[in-house]
Amino acid sequence: MSIAASLPIARAQRNLAPLCIAAASFLLLLVSGDSLLHDPDTLWQIKVGQWILDHRTVPWTDLYSLTRQGEVWLSTSWLSQVLFAIADAWGGWTGPVVLTAAAIALAMALLLAFLQRHLDLPYALVFCLLAMTLAAPHLLARPHVLALPVMVAWSGALMAAADRGRAPSFLLLPLMALWANLHGGFVLGLALTGAIGLEALWRAARTRRLALAMQWAAFGLGALAASCCTPYGIDTLLGAARILSLGKSFSVIAEWRPADFSTFSPFAGALLGLLGLALMRGLTLSPPRVLLILGTTWMALTHVRSIETFGVLVPLVLAQPLSGWIRPASEAPRGSRMAPGAPAALAAMAIVLATASATATFAAHHTFEFSTAQTPVAAVDVLAERKAARIFNSYGFGGYLIVRDIRPFVDGRSELYGEKFLMDYFAAEDGRDVSGLLRMLDENRIDATLLTVDSPAAQILDHIKGWKRLYADKIAVVHVRDDQDAAPSK
Template sequence: MTIAASLPIARARRNLAPLCVTAATFLLLLVSGDSLLHDPDTLWQIKVGAWILDHRAVPWTDLYSLTRQGDVWLSTSWLSQVLFAATYSHWGWAGPVVLTAAAIALTMGLLLTFLQRHLELPYALVFCLLAMTLAAPHLLARPHVLALPVMVAWTGGLMAMADRSRAPSFLLLPLMVLWANLHGGFVLGLALIGAIGLEALWRAAPPRRLALAMRLAAFGLGALVASCCTPYGLDTLLGAARILSLGKSFSIIAEWRPADFSSFSPFAGALLGLLGLGLIRGLTLSPPRVLLILGATWMALAHVRSIETFGVLVPLVLAQPLSGWIRPASDAPRGLRMAPGAPAALAAVAIVLATASATATFAARHTFEFSTAQTPVAAVDLLAERKAARIFNSYGFGGYLIVRDIRPFVDGRSELYGEKFLMDYFAAEDGRNVSGLLRMLDDNGIDATLLTPDSPAAQILDHIKGWKRVYGDKIAVVHVRDDTEGAAAVPSK
């Protein structure tokens, strides 16, 4: 009787766990909300979103840059940009912080929900904590974060169908529509249809495989059509393809660089743990699951921004095979529905109301601020006073220049500039091609530069005739053309 009486309580605790984790994650991120505002790309994302709201249209050409004005540019994250702009216009920086924190918290809640289909709560929580830790460096107020819960829901839905040897439900297709409007990473979702579909075919009985393959093909076609349900239509795929065609420039942009193992990191620990799990416990997976894990690992090794995908995808792939190992002998309830009865419903309502109340109270008393390390305010004020119009800037300053209505030489919209331009730019800015730097300044009629203090190009211009440093602080240095030889430079602050 004691055991029987405890089962409803255990089920309620288990089924309330995703909501509790969502609320706890959200409040934790809210308290540390300034850490979400450390990426200069957030600035131009809001600027583009405001333009879309003002014009009731999406951009088809570049509106902001100095070097690519009028070139084709499609905003594959237009919906995220609108959400950021709308929340910022109403609540200042508190808006994007709350929006970003809610997306991350929802991601953790959904991940826990899917993992609990096969794993007990403690083990599912460990995987959620691992995913959060791996994604932490890239959890910023940017469109990819708003798409994270959609990615988890999509991937979890596909894996749930594959675990039952069934084709995905067409009810998942609205998720692809939403994903395609939020972020260009929706192409990963399209690729996962084939990869996870192989697992469903592998598990299916041979007589069912042909019919299952036909349904998978129909679902894949439907997903492809759904991905084009955006203001850009078929051109949505073109915009995503331009991002994937940056080639060698990926290795230069910080978030696209390969993973660095010169020092220990959570990602290194996760890989070693995965390897140890396979060696110690003799982990045996089906070939499609092995391919999924190898693919996620390769993506994370090739580009650090894919580490978050690794942290989400690998637990979902491993959950079902691990369920027979670490699940206790007793058959605990696996249902995802909340336990019946008023107590569980009241508990859920109380959690939601408490979270909303805490959010309102904290946001009213705390002023969120964008990272000053990304905003060269004083330097740009000086450039504005000097009426500098053609500025050669460091990559990270492009977003702030856009916000100040100054056309940047380059900014975070890498797909706009293309591989060759970016390779030439970084070679010049990094001091690897001095003649290329001077030629770039002359060919583009540059009359001032805005560079980071540690930029090799800034150090070079200190010794080049015809240029002089007129300002410097811990964030940025400014050089302007000086046709008078021997002119004295203004000392840096």
Template sequence: MSAVHSTSAVGQRGWLLPLWIGAGVYLFQFVGGNDLLQDSDIFWQIEVGRWIIDHHAVPYSDIYSFTKPGAPWISSSWLSQLLYAASDAQAGWAGVVALSALAIAATFALFAQFLQRYVEPALATLLVMAAYVLSIHHLLARPHILAMPVMVAWFAGLISAADARRAPSLWLLPLLALWANLHGGFGLGLVLLGGVALEAVWSATPARRVALGLRWMLFGFGAVAACCCTPYGYETLLASRRILDLGQVLAILSEWAPADFSRFGAFEASVLGLLGFALYRGLTLSPPRILLVLGLLHMALSHVRSIEAFALLVPLIVARPWSAQLGGAPQAVAVPSRRGLALAAVGALTLFAASLVAAPYLRFALVADQVPKAAVAVLQQRGAERVFNAYEFGGYLVAAGVKPFIDGRAELYGEKFVVAHHRAVAMRDPDLLPRLLDDYRIDATLLAPSSPAVKLLDRLPEWQRVYSDAVAVVHARR
């Protein structure tokens, strides 16, 4: 901290703080890599990536389930899936963990790089820690993690252009195209673009507003075109929209659930702290920036998966007003020299290589309660082909070569199908489960021991329990 504390040091060694933060985050995430492996969706994500590598093409229809065979489906995260599959092929779960940890480290390094322009290094570090704590619940080895550094870089480029009263650099367009290939959340980038463009025009002098507005509008057209620079073209935009049209499904899946304030937590503390600080110190924002903050807050309140966007983007929105109104002039942060960038790159690659060498001693494994390995072995021995499975087991079934009833691709199955499955497993409608088992000619079930449906199957005369353990219960039709 002492090496980067003074303003002169920040100008000369502006790359040191982001480098140390990135290295610290990477080590913390890699050593605790099992925390990244808490979601079995990574199984089918890797399988899709393997299919892409093997066939040198991207999928256009379902090839995994027996309930939607051949149904239209495109992967809006095809590039992330390919990268995860390649990492898994090279180093197993250690490769998956290392790739995810590298993306998370890059995210917070970029976050720190932007913040240190406007606040002291100590405060920038505290803000990084706060954003990390708010995001940690959604730091999982999944495609959205690989898109996080792109999101931060995209928004930092936009808000920097607005602060300078100019149009954004055209070099941001390839960045958005990369986001569109990594994850379906790129639509947020377009929404943010509209809000920042409004801020740029609002803050410009009256004489420049029309010209500047036209330049931002042209950039917006380029951004939409960049989002279509994927193997699927404009269908990528439609696929991203379908996820948001799932209706009741968003209330069923935990990551789409609204924020829970029944217990005091970090998110509530951050919202109250931001409000209290603004009231106490008189921090004011322009109307477009207020809309951006309120929009991100609404997203975070509506879906817990959006809390990390709130944590990472709101500080970028308020950084310049904070500095101008409360902290004096912005810091003089020099552009990193080629030597500085080279040293940072060498350090990052050395850390990455060292972590892979140490990986065999850390024994990474996916969370046990989503890996029904023994139960699936029983199903395979019995030759079960039509298995009614719990939602969380779908990814593992795909990886094991067993066609699932349902998996994490909710946009493929649709709102009606996913809701019916949820109601049947949760016994919201006692007659629904037997009807689904008959309609889809199910010959075995694979459910969690705590599932209410297990108790019903134990009582149905045409079904018998053939296997159970702490992870899963298997019933077979008599």
């Protein structure tokens, strides 16, 4: 009778660990909030969001660049941009920091909740810590971070359905619509639908495979339709395809470069740990799960920005197989389980209120600042004073020029500029094509340059007839044509 009476209580118990890790992650990111403001793309993302709010529509053509003005450009992250713009209007840089930290915290909470379906809390926490560590270099106030909890929820729900040998619920489709409006990475979700569906078919009995395949196919078509529920409709898919068609230019953009193993990194440690796990204990996975891990690993090896995807997907794929491989912990360590009903609700409320109070207190006494390395304020002031209108700039300065209402030669919207333009630009800016640099300056009637202090192009222009260095500081160097009136150099 005692056991029977305890069963409803056990079922009613709720684990507060996801809420705790969300609060801890949020507060940690809040304290180190300036680290989230190190990407120049954040600047133009907010600018585009403000434009969307002002005009009550989304852009279909480029509004900002010097070299691509009027050409087709779809803002596939329009909803994230609007959210960042609202957050910025609400609290300055505090707004984007809080918004970004909240999205990351929610993603970690969801990941832990999915992992706890199969793993005891200590093991689930290790995987969450690994995911956070791998994602850390790419945790920035940008749209892909706002889409991170959606990616975790979508991937976790699909894996849960596959673990049960079922098709996912159509109630998940609004998640895909949300993802498609937040960030162009939704195409990964579409690909995962097919890949994880294979795992469900592998686990199913032969007699059920045809019916299950039809259910997954119907869900996949529904996901494809949901991804088009954006202001751009089916053009959303075309916008995402343009990003994936940049070819060789991926190799010259930092976040799209292949992983570097010349020094030890958390990603290298994760790969070695995964290999050691397979070699020491002979963990056996189904072929579809092996393909999922191999595909995710290949993505991370090819582009460093995919390492965070590796950190999220690999634990989700391994959780169910590991549940029978790792000796289950006794019920005692699951001491984070709270009593059902009012005590659990009060504990959850206390955590939320304490986090909110700490956030308000810290934000009231701390001013978040954007990375000065990406904001050449003084150099742009000099250019504005001279009324320079056609500026050749370093890639990382494009976002700040857009904020200052100056049209950049190039900025972080790589899909707008295309593979050939980017390859030619980086060859010129890196000093690998001096004739190409001079040709770009002449053909585009450039009257000034704004380059980083270590830019090879800046050093070259110091020795090119017809150009002179006008201004330099620790962030940027300004060159102008010799036939312009000189201004005092600092």
